[in-house]
Amino acid sequence: MNKIKIFIIFLAVLIFGNGFLLLSQELEADPYLMKLIRQEKFRVILPQVMRDNKVDMWIYVKKGEDPLSFELGNDSGIFIFTDRGGHRIERAVLGGRGDRDLYDIFASENDLHEFVAERNPKRIAVNYSKERPKLNIISEEDFKKLIQALGEKYAKRVVPADHLIADFLAGRVMSEIAIFGQLSMMSAKSIENEFDKIVPGVTKLSDLKGNVFVRDLDGNEHNNDDYVIQRGDLIGLLYEAHMLDFNEHNGGIAYVLQEGETNLPPEVQKIWDHALVLREIFRKNIKAGLTGGEILDTLIQKIEEAGYVYIDKDIYDRNADPLKTQVHIDFHSLGRLISQEDAPRISPLGPDWCRRLKIPLYHTFALEYMIHMPVPEWGKGKHLYICVHDGAMVTERGVEFPYPPLKKIRLIR
Template sequence: MFQVIPKGWVARAGLCAALLLPLIPVPSEAQEARRRWERMGQMRREKFDVVLPEVMRENGIDMWITVRKEGLDDPLTPDLGVGYVNPIGYYIFTDRGGDRIERAALGISGYLLAGSGAYDIVTGNFDLRAFVAERDPERIGLNMGENIGAADGLSYTGYHHLAETLGEPWQSRFVSAEKLVSDFRARRVASEIAGFAEAGEISRELAERALSNEVMTPGVTSLKDVAWWLMDRLLERGLGSSFGFPSIYITGPEGVEAVSSDRIIQGGDVMMIDWGVCHLNFCTDMKRVAYVLRPGETEAMPGVQNAFDQALAARAVSRRAIRPGITARENMDRIGAALRGAGFNPIPFNEPTDGPQTDVTWEGHHSVGNLGHGIGPSIATWNPRRLTFEVVPSNLLSIELFAYTAIPEWGGAKLRVPLEDDAVVTERGAEWLYPANSRLLLIKSDPVAARAVS
């Protein structure tokens, strides 16, 4: 049905709108964009001041070159500073003595880069060979990493471009900067720790809202619906996802039943979320666990609650065992011994036993930070190279474990309870950056609401 509106009303409506315009708040996106840029600029300056000299000298590299091409960013571009490149540019860091490293952005320009104040030299007018020759480095680190993807940003053609442009003797001085890149990213200044903690708190808030009746109506809502709800929240806030589509899954007596699918959530389900939020060039990695109450239930099934409590106890033992000043491998051995001493049964991933003990997979306390799976020292089996790295204060770790406990209500089948939250390594050990998972979330059954929605 359409209604004709008199012309005079249109004029008056326009006048009212004009009078109201000053009262309408200006969208905050511009202010938020600047706030994030300023915070990342602070992180970059402090990292160049404090971390860069330390890691370059420890790794025996006196010049570090990162190459960028138009349309082909190095994974470290957000760390080093976004700028315009055409056709090729370089971030070059040179140890020329003293207490700081010279920072140059050659062929990379723009307000966001130059305005951050992180670089001594920002220019498009340069001769790369003359620049390097003047500094005469003994070892030139390039982003070539056999074991760490984020340290392997130099392309095949980029390498040959450097070799041909610089020639000898510089080509013979090229070395892998893999360990340097890992150390540079994994050692954190205070402003980075604060930024990552903020990302962690956002992750926690959204995960716990997702596993609640705000989002779910048992009998109506699917796993996929919950995942898309989270994706919409990220879009609203200008955030990224650590691992793409969030993993919303249900675990039963036979193991994982469904992940982010059309499976409808029902009373009695044990639900998990595994996901992370990307914010301020940081990506978190965390899990939460929930039980869907059956009609008439006010508490979780006793066996499920006990399994969750056992997982919490195993996590407490595991976290207390972590120490700085030793390698990730040595930390892994310490954690395993501590779990055995506390009565748990350490096992390889997803190989639970039939015994009465709670089995624990603990070999997944991995590095976290700029990626959901970071590139620093990692107490995890999937990257043996990073097991050899020393754990130092300011490293960020995702404390991740899986505990398998028998559920009497399931005929003795074991429930796998995953726990994962992010922590910072200090001189005292590993400390949480936001409230870690401490309770089994409960989702109420509401048949009346379910019928109304359907």
């Protein structure tokens, strides 16, 4: 058992022994664990992302609650992080309050110019963005005030902090990974509980919690509506578990046995076999340090080399080879993030910006892929569909799971 898994198990025990309560798939946060996450993000992640982005000083002007309220631990002030060499980033709050265990210096906003001049940074990142609206956090008025306070010399050194913020949020510390693993196990258990409720011919999709869907052999989908689950249906179910802004959602797949069936029919077993083959392709070829776009290009090549057809939308392509199984992927971030569009993403979906972000070590994400398998003997264009969706993480060894991933298609009798 590797060190990461040992840590996850240990901290999961610690969580439930010290102030975490299970409230309908939401964990109640223990303040000491939240403080640990902030401390470790500042200690471990911050130096790395500032240096990766070639930033000497990061100035974050904060007026009220915003996307980094959790990380900074306060809602007002000018937060300044300075790389002065060594392993640690200097942390200061001007014109605001903060945890003295997290921050080194407290001063007045009026000291801003003197504070910056004393450190003489060559590149200053400020919390604005020209590309990503959700990362354009500072108001126009506050930005003008900041530029005026910095003076012409340092104003010329200001750059957007959008990439730095995205990298900072994407970086995971061990306490975050432990929460991710626990939320994953909660989600997986909830999926099984929902499948237990199904009575063929009686239960409607809308009777179940989560994102529940069934697609027919032509690709038409029922989703959380009043469709009554029938024998022979392949059912997909996604279920979320969360704590504050930490989110995870897993997927499960169930097959409703026909009268006289005791196991999966050959066609359904075959599509599941494809799922297992593809999982290994993905696990071997997702590496930290590459961009989402670079990994996507590699995965498309590997998928097609293995005899599949890659599709960039989750829609069966009727113009593709009618004998080949089609695969769509959307490996989006999970855990603490602003949005999937503002985090690293291995997917054709979302803006190009998120594909330009590098996948960090211990990146937590959804190993989500959709399989459309043609069954020509059932008629032209007829196909089976499943969506595999597991929480995963990228380690030094490739893709690993902080909990048991989907092992089989659940049978509903």
